[in-house]
Amino acid sequence: QTRYVIIGGVAGGMSAATRLRRLDENARITVFERGDHVSFANCGLPYYLGSVIEERSSLLLQTPASLASRFALDVRVGTEVIGIDSAAKTVRVRDLSTGRESTEGYDALVLSPGASPVRPPLPGGERMLTLRNIDDVDAAMAALAAAPRSALVIGAGFIGLEMVENLAHRGLDVTLVELDDQVLPPLDPEMAGPVAERLRAAGVSVRLGIQVVELGADTATLSDGSVVAADFVLAAIGVRPDTALAKAAGLTIGDRGGIAVDDQLRTSDPHIYAIGDAVEKTDAISGEQRLVALAGLANRHGRMVADVITGRSIRVRPALGTAVVGMMGLTIAATGWNEKVLAARGRNIRVIHTHPASHAGYYPGAESMALKLVVDADTDAILGAQGVGGNGVDKRIDVIATAMAGGITASELADLELAYAPQFSSAKDPVNMLGYVALNAAEGLTPSVQWHELDAARAAGATLIDVRTAGEYAEAAVPGSVNIPLDDIRARQAELPEGRLIVHCKVGQRGHTAVRLLAQLGRDAVNLDGGYLTWAAGTD
Amino acid sequence: QTRYVIIGGVAGGMSAATRLRRLDENARITVFERGDHVSFANCGLPYYLGSVIEERSSLLLQTPASLASRFALDVRVGTEVIGIDSAAKTVRVRDLSTGRESTEGYDALVLSPGASPVRPPLPGGERMLTLRNIDDVDAAMAALAAAPRSALVIGAGFIGLEMVENLAHRGLDVTLVELDDQVLPPLDPEMAGPVAERLRAAGVSVRLGIQVVELGADTATLSDGSVVAADFVLAAIGVRPDTALAKAAGLTIGDRGGIAVDDQLRTSDPHIYAIGDAVEKTDAISGEQRLVALAGLANRHGRMVADVITGRSIRVRPALGTAVVGMMGLTIAATGWNEKVLAARGRNIRVIHTHPASHAGYYPGAESMALKLVVDADTDAILGAQGVGGNGVDKRIDVIATAMAGGITASELADLELAYAPQFSSAKDPVNMLGYVALNAAEGLTPSVQWHELDAARAAGATLIDVRTAGEYAEAAVPGSVNIPLDDIRARQAELPEGRLIVHCKVGQRGHTAVRLLAQLGRDAVNLDGGYLTWAAGTD
Numbered sequence A, B: 001q002t003r004y005v006i007i008g009g010v011a012g013g014m015s016a017a018t019r020l021r022r023l024d025e026n027a028r029i030t031v032f033e034r035g036d037h038v039s040f041a042n043c044g045l046p047y048y049l050g051s052v053i054e055e056r057s058s059l060l061l062q063t064p065a066s067l068a069s070r071f072a073l074d075v076r077v078g079t080e081v082i083g084i085d086s087a088a089k090t091v092r093v094r095d096l097s098t099g100r101e102s103t104e105g106y107d108a109l110v111l112s113p114g115a116s117p118v119r120p121p122l123p124g125g126e127r128m129l130t131l132r133n134i135d136d137v138d139a140a141m142a143a144l145a146a147a148p149r150s151a152l153v154i155g156a157g158f159i160g161l162e163m164v165e166n167l168a169h170r171g172l173d174v175t176l177v178e179l180d181d182q183v184l185p186p187l188d189p190e191m192a193g194p195v196a197e198r199l200r201a202a203g204v205s206v207r208l209g210i211q212v213v214e215l216g217a218d219t220a221t222l223s224d225g226s227v228v229a230a231d232f233v234l235a236a237i238g239v240r241p242d243t244a245l246a247k248a249a250g251l252t253i254g255d256r257g258g259i260a261v262d263d264q265l266r267t268s269d270p271h272i273y274a275i276g277d278a279v280e281k282t283d284a285i286s287g288e289q290r291l292v293a294l295a296g297l298a299n300r301h302g303r304m305v306a307d308v309i310t311g312r313s314i315r316v317r318p319a320l321g322t323a324v325v326g327m328m329g330l331t332i333a334a335t336g337w338n339e340k341v342l343a344a345r346g347r348n349i350r351v352i353h354t355h356p357a358s359h360a361g362y363y364p365g366a367e368s369m370a371l372k373l374v375v376d377a378d379t380d381a382i383l384g385a386q387g388v389g390g391n392g393v394d395k396r397i398d399v400i401a402t403a404m405a406g407g408i409t410a411s412e413l414a415d416l417e418l419a420y421a422p423q424f425s426s427a428k429d430p431v432n433m434l435g436y437v438a439l440n441a442a443e444g445l446t447p448s449v450q451w452h453e454l455d456a457a458r459a460a461g462a463t464l465i466d467v468r469t470a471g472e473y474a475e476a477a478v479p480g481s482v483n484i485p486l487d488d489i490r491a492r493q494a495e496l497p498e499g500r501l502i503v504h505c506k507v508g509q510r511g512h513t514a515v516r517l518l519a520q521l522g523r524d525a526v527n528l529d530g531g532y533l534t535w536a537a538g539t540d
């Protein structure tokens, strides 16, 4: 009887186990899980804490019993694998309730141990909570049962923001502390700005570019000396691959700190495979190794590893890392790389910002969103996209991620046939519109400057022309800009100053028409990409 | 001065005009529109009738005045083009208010005359309304002002259903008559079944496979002799390309009745271009010519034709025809081809039905949907997809349409990295899941039969095993099926009858696991694709 042993019984591990059973009814399949639960919804934990998910049992998708009866799996919870003897092809396991140890042989071993939350080393930090599994959520629930009034969340990444939302939802006064000078570091700052604004509008104290240095009994001291109320403290500053076992077994660990695997998910030992958060992935944009802690990849690679083990020919695709978070009515999603990282590497990129409505403006209920597309200026390949807004942000990012997977270029987004009826989109879907803007940039029809390039361009002598209406200009404008509404440009040509003109409107669209007009009037004109909204989001 | 003349001032025509202006500031651009309005939201008309869109002005996106001041367009409403002299490169136009005629020369002429609603020739049919433009909506509004109690909608296509929803929303008793034996003929019957059910549940009288033969003063007689109340009557049985002018000018008309154009949108006359509903498109699946009356294509081709005319090199992509309609809380979307048409042509196809939730089941508010994927069995290419359900149907169809555009195969859908957080999706997004099922089919791991093949398969000796729970089986089951719950199969092997086994569960997922198990027990087993839900939707 072939023996498959799997370490870790959640996203990656259990997906491997169930698929293995569907492919091999005769094998002995054993899953070791050191926690008391398997197959739980990690991604639901913050919402259970916020009572959005009311029943703890909703988090538990399967149990050892249900997995035994359906898949004939031998699932051992409360059982830690404490060593791998790759020469003997055995694992050493310890029953955590009895302390009893035993040895189990394998023909193929799958590691899906996940990643542990990083705990910042802080004086007084013992009471700091983190969130990874059911025990963690039980501990956090117990802490919340003591009716804390204030909460401190350390780290403004995806899970940090989910925690802020849920703690605020419970009525706590929440402080969010982030070392970076923006929330959601995977986004570019002008995309993250409105997220911080939304948090502040909801009463969350958002402290950026600062660190927690010490925890008191019900307070926390920050690196600027300020003290904040912190009855409840949770850290969400990232995760570290759980590689202790792999290291001890002599498996190769990559430069990014994850278990190294090939495109068949095989580690440096031919009988040991690894998947999930513990493993380095090949990045789809750079081809480099990278850590991506996402449930979709863990599940998918879990299935794939079963296919490899049973002799099917598969090849893991490089990872884009598409992710989304919902927070206080905002949907925030991203795929691929952002501008700041690509710019830091000196890549020749083109950046596009738009602010479309989720659906046709003439149909009630449209919500606005900000979209950003980052494009390889040499090849027109899409390198990444970000979206922040209401309804439909997830749809647009999913479409772009799919386009990237299909090798569709930025300009070709213009041609996608996306479903349109007034409740769902516009005749030119926001994704199509990104394609149009990309086409205009690629063909040099409407050159643009970015919000962060504006000051330098003006210092070099360019004049900023605001082509919005006088009413819009009166409400709020970029200091020093000159207002000549788009519809007046032909008549008021004579008023245009000499030299380079940077035009802008609210979102970039009227600016585009203005640039086309000015260019044909013989002027050197560029569009402020994303218009006033992107500029304001970036500079606020 | 170059002279561009455009016939038709709405989706295609006005998109061409604005883009032409952005590309050529010096040209004279004249738009002739025989109606009194340009740039209106055709797609919003049904919702204005239902008072979902409250202001008539919301439908009018631009006016001749606004287009003159922004784009220096000469827009002549109430002006019909009555003839084209392609040798002289002139059009003959008639001012419809004065009857005065004149001649206008062009260097390039763009036809975007659209398509007219087909009016079934019925005795008494003069009072029958149709919906295409603002005049039509005004007429319908006037008819509704007379407070009709009953409405008859002829035609259960996308616009017909939108009208039914809006008339029901206004409180009318609605009868929907459709010649086909299903609603929404672009869908396959088992996908359309639940739509008809939803209509009936909302109190709409749905009459399928029947025709209206005569209209009385406030009734209609159907082909079976029955008489239905019909104070208000609207026909939405499709549109016919408006080709009178093109024909008279001697331009080539294609076999499908639309103006023939090449992949640069040029007609048989090198100076005349045509776009929009009036034009035949190349189908992306078959390569044949086809009529596709969709706003997205009209807008896009409007922009493209301006690029061609001004010397840019573009090439029109073949059309998929992605479409969506929202109706009574259902979202119904489709792209590419359906099963019935492909089957009728004898194509070797594979069909997949799933019934996923819009997002993770453990997070509140998930809505269920039915998805269908039609795959080329030889190449694994995606040929079409359909979705019916709540939230997120439009997203999945857009993702699949994008995958098709990118040449992603059905099996490769498994690898798409789609954004997952519990509010938005599942760790395996429904689109990924279609990919998994496609992979299992392609590899022969889990062969399936379709709902419409079940009777024949059973007649040939197969036994139907229902692997749902005893409770589910008791509630409703396929007549003659044997209930052996999935989790009991290993123990109750001996009870399985001889010969081929067809297994089924509610949606196909447990059936898949059952087939894998049975196959490894040495049995000839196939899965009923889509499970009980698809079977019930198809046979009801």
Ligand SMILES: Cc1cc2nc3c(=O)[nH]c(=O)nc-3n(C[C@H](O)[C@H](O)[C@H](O)COP(=O)(O)OP(=O)(O)OC[C@H]3O[C@@H](n4cnc5c(N)ncnc54)[C@H](O)[C@@H]3O)c2cc1C
Pocket: A007, A008, A009, A010, A011, A012, A013, A032, A033, A034, A035, A042, A043, A044, A045, A046, A079, A080, A081, A082, A112, A113, A114, A115, A131, A132, A133, A159, A242, A245, A275, A276, A277, A278, A293, A294, A295, A296, A298, B420, B421, B422
């Ligand atoms: C709060 C939270 C929210 C999240 N939200 C999202 C989201 O919205 N979207 C998204 O895509 N991803 C999200 N994730 C990430 C996602 O849950 C992970 O990517 C995924 O669970 C990784 O799967 P895995 O199998 O690698 O690890 P895990 O699912 O963490 O499973 C690893 C298991 O291995 C066990 N284990 C480790 N070592 C041993 C050992 N030596 N012996 C026995 N057992 C061992 C651990 O106890 C653990 O249970 C979230 C994660 C958390 C914690």
Ligand SMILES: Cc1cc2nc3c(=O)[nH]c(=O)nc-3n(C[C@H](O)[C@H](O)[C@H](O)COP(=O)(O)OP(=O)(O)OC[C@H]3O[C@@H](n4cnc5c(N)ncnc54)[C@H](O)[C@@H]3O)c2cc1C
Pocket: A420, A421, A422, B007, B008, B009, B010, B011, B012, B013, B032, B033, B034, B035, B042, B043, B044, B045, B046, B079, B080, B081, B082, B112, B113, B114, B115, B131, B132, B133, B159, B242, B245, B275, B276, B277, B278, B293, B294, B295, B296, B298
């Ligand atoms: C009620 C309704 C709902 C719809 N809903 C959707 C939807 O949800 N999604 C979707 O994608 N599509 C939808 N459509 C279809 C969409 O509106 C059309 O595909 C699109 O408008 C076609 O653009 P066009 O430029 O070809 O024609 P049109 O927009 O119809 O414009 C053609 C214009 O040309 C004028 N014209 C014709 N001949 C002459 C002449 N000789 N001289 C002067 N003027 C002339 C006509 O008066 C007309 O105004 C809907 C259509 C209708 C009627």
Ligand SMILES: CC(C)(COP(=O)(O)OP(=O)(O)OC[C@H]1O[C@@H](n2cnc3c(N)ncnc32)[C@H](O)[C@@H]1OP(=O)(O)O)[C@@H](O)C(=O)NCCC(=O)NCCS
Pocket: A009, A010, A011, A012, A014, A015, A018, A019, A022, A038, A039, A040, A041, A042, A043, A044, A061, A062, A295, A299, A303, B353, B354, B355, B427, B428, B433, B436, B437, B440, B507, B508, B509, B510, B512, B530
């Ligand atoms: C649920 C879990 C045990 C895996 O079980 P599973 O049976 O492999 O997976 P699912 O229930 O998702 O079902 C997927 C299978 O059903 C099949 N399937 C789904 N719908 C189907 C349908 N309508 N018809 C036929 N087959 C279908 C798929 O093809 C797939 O089978 P395959 O892998 O053999 O191709 C494991 O993923 C898990 O423990 N998840 C919870 C933890 C987690 O993921 N956490 C992170 C996110 S919160």
Ligand SMILES: CC(C)(COP(=O)(O)OP(=O)(O)OC[C@H]1O[C@@H](n2cnc3c(N)ncnc32)[C@H](O)[C@@H]1OP(=O)(O)O)[C@@H](O)C(=O)NCCC(=O)NCCS
Pocket: A353, A354, A355, A427, A428, A433, A436, A437, A440, A507, A508, A509, A510, A512, A530, B009, B010, B011, B012, B014, B015, B018, B019, B022, B038, B039, B040, B041, B042, B043, B044, B061, B062, B295, B299, B303
């Ligand atoms: C609206 C209409 C007049 C066309 O006007 P338009 O200015 O060409 O189109 P839009 O307002 O959609 O704007 C699109 C332009 O803005 C540009 N744009 C959009 N957002 C932008 C941004 N943020 N930054 C820069 N440029 C942007 C696009 O690139 C495009 O310009 P291009 O064609 O030169 O590439 C025409 O489509 C119409 O009449 N529509 C109504 C009728 C209709 O479509 N009915 C059917 C559907 S209900």
